Amino acid sequence: MNIEQTDFYTQAILSMAALVGLTSFLMLGQGRLLRLIFVFALQGLLLTLTTALAAYSLDNPHLYISAALTLVLKVLFVPWMLRREVLLMNMHRDVQALANKTTVMLGGASLMVFSYYVLHPIVQTTSPVMLNALAVSLSVVLLGMLLMISHRQAVAHVVGFMSIENGLFFAAIVATKGMPMVVELGVAFDVLVAAVLFGIFFLHIRTSIDSLDVDLLNRLNEVDK
Amino acid sequence: MIAAYLVLLIPFIGIVFFAIAGHKTDMGKFNIWLNAVCLLATVWLAVNVLNIGTILSPNKAFLIDPFNVYLIVLTAFVGFTTSIFSSPYMAHEKELGKLTDNRLKLYYSMYQGFMLAMYLVLTTNNMGIMWVAMEGATLATVLLVSLYRTPESIEAAWKYFILCGVGIAQALFGTILLYYAAVQIGDGENALLWSVLYENAAHLNPEILQIAFVFLLIGYGTKIGLVPLHNWLPDAHSEGPTPMSAVLSGLLLNDALYAVVRNKMLVDGASHNNMAGYLMMGFGLLSFLVGALFLHRQKDIKRLFSYSSIEHMGMMTFAFGIGGPMATFAALLHMTVHSLTKSAIFVTVGHASQVAGSQSMGKIRGLIKTQPKVGWGLLIGTIAIAGFPPFGVFTSEFLVLLATMHGYPWLAPLLLLGIGIAFAGLFRHIQPMVYGDKPEGQLPVKANLWPVIIHLGLVLWLGLAIPSFLAHWFSQATLLISGSTPL
Amino acid sequence: MNWLIAILQTTLFVVLAPLLAGWLKWCKCHLQNRKAPSLLQPYRDLIKLTKKQPVVSEQASWLFIKAPYIIFSATVLAATVVPLIAVDLPTSASADVIVMVGFFAFARFFLALAGLDVGTAFGGMGSSREMTISSLAEPAMLMAVFTLTMTASTTNLSGAIAHVLHEGLVLRPSFVFALFALILVAIAETGRVPVDNPATHLELTMIHEAMILEFSGRHLALIEWASQLKLMLYGVLIANIFFPWGIAESFGASALGYGLLAILGKLMLLAVFLAIAETLVAKMRLFRVQEYLSFAYLLGLLGMLSHIILEASR
Numbered sequence A: 001m002n003i004e005q006t007d008f009y010t011q012a013i014l015s016m017a018a019l020v021g022l023t024s025f026l027m028l029g030q031g032r033l034l035r036l037i038f039v040f041a042l043q044g045l046l047l048t049l050t051t052a053l054a055a056y057s058l059d060n061p062h063l064y065i066s067a068a069l070t071l072v073l074k075v076l077f078v079p080w081m082l083r084r085e086v087l088l089m090n091m092h093r094d095v096q097a098l099a100n101k102t103t104v105m106l107g108g109a110s111l112m113v114f115s116y117y118v119l120h121p122i123v124q125t126t127s128p129v130m131l132n133a134l135a136v137s138l139s140v141v142l143l144g145m146l147l148m149i150s151h152r153q154a155v156a157h158v159v160g161f162m163s164i165e166n167g168l169f170f171a172a173i174v175a176t177k178g179m180p181m182v183v184e185l186g187v188a189f190d191v192l193v194a195a196v197l198f199g200i201f202f203l204h205i206r207t208s209i210d211s212l213d214v215d216l217l218n219r220l221n222e223v224d225k
Numbered sequence B: 001m002i003a004a005y006l007v008l009l010i011p012f013i014g015i016v017f018f019a020i021a022g023h024k025t026d027m028g029k030f031n032i033w034l035n036a037v038c039l040l041a042t043v044w045l046a047v048n049v050l051n052i053g054t055i056l057s058p059n060k061a062f063l064i065d066p067f068n069v070y071l072i073v074l075t076a077f078v079g080f081t082t083s084i085f086s087s088p089y090m091a092h093e094k095e096l097g098k099l100t101d102n103r104l105k106l107y108y109s110m111y112q113g114f115m116l117a118m119y120l121v122l123t124t125n126n127m128g129i130m131w132v133a134m135e136g137a138t139l140a141t142v143l144l145v146s147l148y149r150t151p152e153s154i155e156a157a158w159k160y161f162i163l164c165g166v167g168i169a170q171a172l173f174g175t176i177l178l179y180y181a182a183v184q185i186g187d188g189e190n191a192l193l194w195s196v197l198y199e200n201a202a203h204l205n206p207e208i209l210q211i212a213f214v215f216l217l218i219g220y221g222t223k224i225g226l227v228p229l230h231n232w233l234p235d236a237h238s239e240g241p242t243p244m245s246a247v248l249s250g251l252l253l254n255d256a257l258y259a260v261v262r263n264k265m266l267v268d269g270a271s272h273n274n275m276a277g278y279l280m281m282g283f284g285l286l287s288f289l290v291g292a293l294f295l296h297r298q299k300d301i302k303r304l305f306s307y308s309s310i311e312h313m314g315m316m317t318f319a320f321g322i323g324g325p326m327a328t329f330a331a332l333l334h335m336t337v338h339s340l341t342k343s344a345i346f347v348t349v350g351h352a353s354q355v356a357g358s359q360s361m362g363k364i365r366g367l368i369k370t371q372p373k374v375g376w377g378l379l380i381g382t383i384a385i386a387g388f389p390p391f392g393v394f395t396s397e398f399l400v401l402l403a404t405m406h407g408y409p410w411l412a413p414l415l416l417l418g419i420g421i422a423f424a425g426l427f428r429h430i431q432p433m434v435y436g437d438k439p440e441g442q443l444p445v446k447a448n449l450w451p452v453i454i455h456l457g458l459v460l461w462l463g464l465a466i467p468s469f470l471a472h473w474f475s476q477a478t479l480l481i482s483g484s485t486p487l
Numbered sequence C: 001m002n003w004l005i006a007i008l009q010t011t012l013f014v015v016l017a018p019l020l021a022g023w024l025k026w027c028k029c030h031l032q033n034r035k036a037p038s039l040l041q042p043y044r045d046l047i048k049l050t051k052k053q054p055v056v057s058e059q060a061s062w063l064f065i066k067a068p069y070i071i072f073s074a075t076v077l078a079a080t081v082v083p084l085i086a087v088d089l090p091t092s093a094s095a096d097v098i099v100m101v102g103f104f105a106f107a108r109f110f111l112a113l114a115g116l117d118v119g120t121a122f123g124g125m126g127s128s129r130e131m132t133i134s135s136l137a138e139p140a141m142l143m144a145v146f147t148l149t150m151t152a153s154t155t156n157l158s159g160a161i162a163h164v165l166h167e168g169l170v171l172r173p174s175f176v177f178a179l180f181a182l183i184l185v186a187i188a189e190t191g192r193v194p195v196d197n198p199a200t201h202l203e204l205t206m207i208h209e210a211m212i213l214e215f216s217g218r219h220l221a222l223i224e225w226a227s228q229l230k231l232m233l234y235g236v237l238i239a240n241i242f243f244p245w246g247i248a249e250s251f252g253a254s255a256l257g258y259g260l261l262a263i264l265g266k267l268m269l270l271a272v273f274l275a276i277a278e279t280l281v282a283k284m285r286l287f288r289v290q291e292y293l294s295f296a297y298l299l300g301l302l303g304m305l306s307h308i309i310l311e312a313s314r
Helices: A008-028 A033-058 A061-088 A101-124 A128-150 A154-176 A181-209 B002-024 B027-052 B066-095 B101-123 B127-145 B151-183 B194-199 B206-224 B232-239 B242-270 B275-295 B301-322 B325-356 B372-385 B392-407 B409-434 B450-464 B468-482 C002-031 C041-051 C062-081 C090-094 C097-117 C121-152 C157-167 C173-189 C217-242 C253-280 C286-311
Strands: none
Touching: A008 A033, A008 A101, A008 A128, A008 A154, A008 C173, A008 C286, A033 A061, A033 A154, A061 A154, A061 A181, A101 A128, A101 B206, A128 A154, A128 B151, A154 A181, A154 B151, A181 B127, A181 B151, B002 B027, B002 B101, B027 B066, B027 B101, B027 B468, B066 B101, B066 B242, B066 B325, B066 B450, B066 B468, B101 B127, B101 B242, B127 B151, B127 B206, B127 B232, B127 B242, B151 B194, B151 B206, B151 B232, B151 B242, B194 B242, B206 B242, B206 B275, B206 B301, B232 B242, B232 B301, B242 B275, B242 B301, B242 B325, B275 B301, B275 B409, B301 B325, B301 B392, B301 B409, B325 B372, B325 B392, B325 B450, B325 B468, B372 B392, B372 B409, B372 B450, B392 B409, B392 B450, C002 C041, C002 C062, C002 C090, C002 C217, C002 C253, C041 C217, C062 C090, C062 C097, C062 C217, C090 C157, C097 C121, C097 C157, C097 C217, C121 C157, C121 C173, C121 C286, C157 C217, C173 C217, C173 C286, C217 C253
16 A cells, blocks of 8 residues: 555644654754753653544544643653753753763664564554554654663653653554553653652652762662672 | 442542641551551452352453452452551651652552552453553552662662563563454454453464463563563562562563453463463463572562562462363462462561661561561561461362372472572571560660561461362352362 | 756756855844845855955965866756756756765865865864764765665656656655654755854864865855755755656747746745744854764664555565
8 A cells, every 4th residue: 555545634634643752762862951842742742633633634623632631741841850950950051961872863763663563463464654653652752761761860861751651652543543541641640740749759868968960870780798 | 340340449539638638647556557458359350259149240351250349358458458557657757858748648558559459450351451450550559669869769769660560561462462362253342351261262363372371471470480481570579668569579460460361361262272271370480490599599578578579479380281170279389378378478577677677687686686576577477488288378289289189290309409598598587586585775775566467367267178168169269260169 | 848948947056056045045144133134145146256356365376266166067967866856857867866976076166175275274174073073974964865766766866856746645754754764964065053063163163164265266166056955955955856746848939938837836845944944043052063974874764664564565
């Protein structure tokens, strides 16, 4: 099936998938926290647009609620909170040198290939479009994990965590046209609580180790004390 | 059905009450009462289910069948006995100045929040809600792990939060794939209901379901503490307040395993190559062996027993993976006795570390001389968890071994070896702690050992003779999971 | 007749290029709260420069004097390849996008040589920088263009545009990537703001201006004109490949007039965006240019990949 034979909705979804994947890569290679947060908000915006598009073309009003929730949570609230934290800690000036940026980017690329490989059996039963959408969202999830591994700042970890959620959300919207409403509300609630908890944690970590560098959290390991 | 709603309503009242008006009452006592009422409600529910079979609520949101009702009762029971222990324990911590009133409010409120999440995981009929509740359990306990606000506890909580959050995200991806497979054959809103999925399992696409199961196993496996996803578990157990360790070990791990088993039932229904079973066996055996080996290297008493939890969860996962009636029966029994024994041990461990003023095993010495009840409790609990004959753990481990001999005889030596290593690992640490002279300056603490006595008594009873109603109950659950009865 | 239109189109290119530069400057001035020069100012500058006598250094060889003519004609030849108001013209049918890139490279080669020729420090520095940037920009550009040509199954620009035009509105992820890649490359190649600043002569940052520092009079006019032409070429390329609607497919007067209006509108809009971007973004350090261009390359590559993975039939 070639792309020109598919309907406009599918084309739009594919473009969105590509852009969401791109934002994940951008986050992966970003050493400056404020830009990282900005790209994250951008990803949230793309997600909102995708959801609204799905709601419009599938004529599914409850997706509008999801879109609104995404907009408020992922585009406004979480980035605002993180930005505030970064400015408060005066971390926006230091550039965290990603020592092994090339390796990380290559790792990201291979993760993308890996997610296509993992999900390939699905193509036998469904359209390639769904495979693409699912594979992109899985790679967003995996790239989010890689982001958490490769960055040291707690703020970057939160961004990675939330972008994993973004990937899952994208999969839910595109592949299954949104989960049932109760589930979606539940997930949104969890994300909200998680965001608030992260805020509390920043406070605690700051007061206990006076920094948000996660590498300093190294007191607990297998054989100590 | 009213009982099921009651079970969910009571913890909810608890959360709100403790958060708003907790300081005005004796929170420990009130917590005990709440859990007691909850326990009664669950018993009522269990009697109903035993009499009339599976209950599906009218709006299809909740499903109570023999498999989950027994876990619900177990959850309520452990929650109740732990609350008995936690009341004097937390009061003592407050006297030591480790906690303030507000933190206690948070503690009790989140205790109920955790119980609510656990009940919701068990009772819900919706796989999506199950995920939401599972994540909710993490969110509720994460602030409890960092309750003492020491750098170590904050680190442990951060690790717990991040690892479990990321891990459980995989489970959501699996759930989405499951839903994706389900909407291809059914209607949208009801497609995630377990009752619907289970009926149509044979029509679900096996390819998608198998991929989904890998993600679900990794996701919920993080919560079970399967190696290599276990890193958060010893940290969270050792740094949080001890009652929390008891319920985490006794309940959270079980419920995560419950979620995996539910999903395995679907995958088994859709495909017939036992891929899910092999995966669970592999992860289970690995966790079992690694957990046993790591027992030897511990210096903190709570870390010691959290590795023991990893080991036992590994064995249960392994047993569920073998499938078949006998292994499933054994796994269910092991779930029960492990929960009871492990929470009893954590209760004694909590008191022991209060006696010594430290969790370091080098500082805990001569417990039997200092406070005999605590010392003997710890010793007997350890004997039980190591799998000595009169106790229930022996019975279940023996059954697992038997099932392994039948199905995969070449794996039996590995199991035996693991049990041996774990036994040695536990006793080399426990022996100097309970025996020996009373150290200077260590005084007995106010302790309520009824939970320990009840738990260990039950485990002993289960080891000597399984009461017929319980055997009937277990066989019903086994029938549900494995498709045939063990006897 | 067709050749006539082709010549007309190329003439339009050459004539309109300074106007585009004027419009861009006008927009930028207004955005920055400055008083804008007239739209025709670039023409006046060119005329003024042509009237002046060129001053040539004693050390300069024949290359220095010939270079402006070579550069200008190579750029004009490149312009013949790109469809401005109509597709299927004989000039663009005979050459494809690789030839266009080749003409650009040819012009740049002579520009760099001329910069080195006089032996001043700035000329050499500018040439070296220009070659560094172009060696990075060219693969990115080709990657972006190849994404398009793979979709259209031809490297002929006119054919590719006709293909996009006939296909109707199809949202392609690969085109989105290629568009961004091409915009980034265009900014680098035409020496616009984050890479180079055409408005300053700061010795440490200038690239293009450093090379042409020694030129004067009509030589300078030709080089300036060529670079304005290049800017317009890239603009037309972006506008017509990605948004080809309006371009004339037949050679009737009305279709051509409509095509002219369409491309003028598109270019005006594009220039506004460029002006906004130049106002908002600060010039980056020279050492970060390679990062910027490798990002453009990455985008081009992603475009290519998403074409293969997302769009190709299975």
